[in-house]
Amino acid sequence: MYNDETLKFRAIVAAFAAALSVFPAVLPAQQSAAPYTVVSRAGRQPLAARSINGQDMFALDDLARLFTLKLKEDTLAGGLTVTAGTQTIVLSPQQPLASVAGRLISLPAAPVRDGRVWYVPVDFVSRALAPVSPVKIDLRKPSRLVIVGDMRMPRVAARVEPLGTVTRVTFDVAPPTPHTVTQEGSKVVVHFDADALDAADLKANATTDTLQGIRVGDAPQTVTLDLGPRFATSRTSDQPAPAGASRIVIDLIAQPETTAPGTAQPLPQTPQPNTPPEPPLLDLPNAGGLRPIVIDAGHGGDDVGARGAQGTLEKNVTLSVARKLKASIEARLGVRVLLTRDGDQTVGPDQRAALANNNKADLFISLHASASVRPAVAGAQVFYLSLAGYGSEAQASRGNPEALPVVGGGNRAIEIIPWEMAQGRYLQQSAAFASSVEGALREHVPMSTRALQQGPFRVLVGANMPAVLVELGFLSNAQQEPQLAGESFQNTLVQALTDGIVRYRAAAAAVAAVTR
């Protein structure tokens, strides 16, 4: 039945089919990729990688040498058996799968055979090799690292923010690792309690006149900051970080500008004769969202505050609203919020202000619920500090500059402000803040006819930032007591207070933009 013609045709088709099926295995689109680094107690060595069909792959021979694997090609089935110790891994040439000690795992691509050499995707190391290996193997693709053995090698990323006279360097370290920060000559060295660092993201994204660069130090577990010529001093703090990481903030503070008369200084475009040019010495320039907001839940512990006829206690209302407000601000502004108390404990007034001052808080808001001898009195009230009652001491708080020697040489006029009078210089901002909060509350909740007032408030005097005290309503009022204790009114209050804070911050930012 078959003639020569058909046989010939069949042979050609078969040859084509064979060629097509062999083609991708024999001639894959491949090129060499940046090598990985294998890190172990023994040291570091490169591991060549090759990009095949868009996948980074390792040669199985290289892995066999590193991890003492035995390779055995099964010519009948066309597969490959990899033996690591007593465990085996079976690979098939056309399938993105492997059998690891009897369990099937997936690979991002099938193994590729190029002549006698087999290539496997880099994920083979983490998905197939690591489970059967007697030693720990950790593949870190972003930093092109293979970490072998029990190496402590935290990932360190750096970010540089120039903030005027301060250059802020933020390190995120995962996992959290103990560290020390020291200054050695023209370098600041961060020494981690680790074997080495995964420093792929360790690049300075900016340089300033206090910071020239960031690099892995001479020892593999250190990071070095190369300092610039105007560096005066540094300040280090640990700050909260996302889960599984720790955050180190190093502020590099510049020397004050020497403004000798006659030297040609580049002048700002708009000279402002009324504002003193010198920045605060050990105070950060306003870095906007970096500063936390402190919420003070009034009273607490033995000090129950006001008490409603049905037994509602002021201390419980303030704590409940404070917690809700914290969540609301954090969600809406992305700003860190600190509470002066997050439980039913007694906190002194100085401790409350100190928490705000020590954390360089942006705003301080003290929450209270009021009471009156007249049961009809109701509505929210917003207070800010009045220094009228303080007489001459308040005048002194405006500060008489004293010349004091400063870090980095020279003298500087520094205003000494008594701690307890710190609020004196923020009265204008506090008035604006109080007005924003009062305006926002007015849109949502009943207000007192004396809604915006000043007084000599104990908790506000020491606050070194704009600060207000809010009386949310009157527990002595029969209608307001159940409202203040209830979820929905508290949520309304939180909404209004958040609005007030947002408005004040927007207004303050606009003012700052104009005066800058």
Added chain:
Amino acid sequence: MDQRNVIRGAIGVAALAIAWLLFVGLPKWYAPHRAQASAPPTVSAPSAPTSAVRRITATLFYVSDDGLSLVPVQREVPFAASVGDQARAIVEAQLAAPPPLVSTIPAETKLRQVFVTERGDAFVDLSGDVTAKHGGGSLDEILAVYAIVNALTVNLPAITRVQILVDGKEVDTLAGHVDLRHPLAKSMDWVVHDTH
């Protein structure tokens, strides 16, 4: 001779009448007028203390009908010869709130001591009830503090600032809000003048 005797008698009677008028009648008639004259609401100090009148009128401060302010109220308080004693009499009157007057200072509060320094600072030492029995709330605390501060500074020009002590000690606050660590000056911010 009879005529002369009659004239002498008439002169004697007239002299007696004039003497009665001068020494008994006039003081009797004028005394109420003088008492009234000493009662205008602006009287602020025991300025003429040598008379026999034993009381002065002082401006004291009580809670307004709307509960949000203090209203000045004229009340008679015992006169005292020294500033310290007069201050004591004024504070004792302020601590009492006979109905219909309302005060935010707890009714149980007792005055322990008042002393006035040469600089014009008065220290008013109250019993612990002023804190323990206070109902709480910024507003009522402000009204309690300024009732006392203003009662002394408004009525006694010799006193310019007032510091409240409790049981003989300096305190932070009465109820957690108003800073009492310093003497406070008069503040009329919390006082309204239209009483009704």
